Amino acid sequence: MSNTIYIEYNFSVTPLQPGSDILIAELGEVGFESFVENEEGVLAYIQQDDWNENILETVEILENELFKVNFTLKEIEQENWNATWEKNFEAIQVADQCVVRAPFHEKPNVQYDIVIEPKMSFGTGHHETTHMMLQFILENDFEGKSVLDMGSGTGVLAILAAMKNADHIDAIDIDNWCYLNAKENVERNNCGHISVYEGDSSLLGTQKYDTVLANINRNILLADIPVYAENLKENGTLFLSGFYEEDIPLISETCLKSGLKFEKNLQKNNWVAVKYVF
Template structure:
């Protein structure tokens, strides 16, 4: 199946936002460039009206210009080898692909062979979730990773000493890629397929991780709360800093108290505790 390719020139501070917005409307692969991003969508699934809505919404502020083309299906792993650099989260963890060398000086190392940009640690939401995980004691804990993507947060939980890690995603591609990454990092668990209601994980859990998007988080917040042990932790990201209050208004009546928040590139992340 052919892909549509959009070479998007934009201000640097809008790259992450545009990737997130385009991923929401069906784009499945991205490459960051010196001038902006290259975005790819399967031609059969492309919604031009939604694409125009996103572009027009940021056109002026991000100074967007773009060119459109068509290309055969791409080996994204080969493309990532050309464009994907390792990242580090303080001295907590070094995230690399299998074609990168290890690097000393970090408490942990994660190997991720991604097929799109989310879940590599490059995105501000994933970076903040990893950082927040490093603040919590995972030793001997049961951890649930909701919308696991490449599996990076589940892998981090495993490295931090969790006794049991469960993960799932609604995308069968993510499940396949996540299980590949689990194998690379020594996890025996297998990723489930479906929404949290489909998978119906059996609590209680000590830590629930959910890096998705605002609407899904609001819809599923009560489920997260019910799955948590008293004093358990809920880590959230996938929304903008201006959305924090909306999340807290839903969380507070469920007994979830804000312990810490952070922002990076206008993306927010929260640590909540069930009281």
């Protein structure tokens, strides 16, 4: 694979919350794919091939008088990404059962110890959406279940499902770097029964799953919910995240049209994760 060039934006945001959350959501809509939150704001990354000088024109928070957002930008080569993460990445704990950490962190005394080398992939557990999806996995039974992780990023959700004794797991991401990174992380965590694929929901065919996990963004979810429903077994479960509390009615309406009923949601800041049942 050629050495991809990324553009790094260093945003300072005041007030930090909910400013950083809003900024990340809006940047995700225009093609930014990875984020590191810090005490000043957000580092955001987009591939140079997807970037143009007008990329921020539709990012509304930049014109919102309630927030002050400043930024600088620079090029960063993919090979320097690990150094960026080592500087910014702290281990995170979900409930008292699960820790997501990098290889350079000390091994914790928890039931589920997930080791992630994030590189350019989303899904370390730091963002609210990933954290809540991990929480949902901890709360629910995955014993012997077949699982699909759509938009798998680092593979962290698939890995926790495997640690909770899911039987067959497919992890799919459209980004080549995420695909390669998830394969590395699956191997690192000795989860040999996770199959990792590069692509989107068009790969699914007629495969049926007990559980579908999709932590992506609102617009992709709205387009793909009917596909997820087609690939769920009877009495299957769909866990969704990547959107705000105010988006729940629209997401739920789309799910209902596909025969899925709202059961429960989690909330962290203004982000939500929602459980639907077939």
